[in-house]
Amino acid sequence: MLLDKYVEVSVTARNFNHYKNLGYNIPMQYDEKTKSYKMIVGSKILVKFEDIPKNSHKEIKYQCDACGGIFETKVADWNKRKISDDVTYCKNCAIKLLLPERLLEKYGVRNVTKLPFVIEKQKKTNLDKYGVEWAVASDVVQEKRKSLFMKNTVLIIR
Ligand SMILES: [Zn+2]
Numbered sequence: 001m002l003l004d005k006y007v008e009v010s011v012t013a014r015n016f017n018h019y020k021n022l023g024y025n026i027p028m029q030y031d032e033k034t035k036s037y038k039m040i041v042g043s044k045i046l047v048k049f050e051d052i053p054k055n056s057h058k059e060i061k062y063q064c065d066a067c068g069g070i071f072e073t074k075v076a077d078w079n080k081r082k083i084s085d086d087v088t089y090c091k092n093c094a095i096k097l098l099l100p101e102r103l104l105e106k107y108g109v110r111n112v113t114k115l116p117f118v119i120e121k122q123k124k125t126n127l128d129k130y131g132v133e134w135a136v137a138s139d140v141v142q143e144k145r146k147s148l149f150m151k152n153t154v155l156i157i158r
Contacts, residue, residue: 010044063088065087
């Protein structure tokens with residue numbers, strides 16, 4: 001859910017016409033030299049979220065509908081990632097909630113680790129890194145596990 005229905009923006013030479021054409025009242029000042037009114041660069045105006053250019057890098061606040069957390073994102077990213085008008089998820093929740101559904105739709109699995117090409121890629125990574133297809137099998141990993149186990153385990157000797 002979008003929290004910022006209105007957003008404060010600074011008026012610049014680039015966005016002046018955009019907001020002027022939408023009917024916003026932009027602070028102007030009289031310039032003695034040119035005998036005309038000029039906009040005051042950098043003055044702040046409050047604009048409706050819908051009126052901000054879709055590709056704007058302006059930060060806006062939203063609340064995740066799943067975890068209730070409040071997050072910030074760029075307007076451009078918000079417009080890109082919005083799934084529907086009524087639901088908003090933060091990155092973490094989107095991965096947790098939406099990824100399994102998308103995977104199920106597309107590949108018929110709920111977990112990426114079940115995908116053949118992910119398995120192949122994992123094997124290749126392991127092969128490059130440890131010289132074996134599965135990391136558990138490598139001596140390096142075995143040793144690491146052992147030392148980690150020793151570090152986290154208090155041995156009681158009677
Ligand atoms: Zn969330």
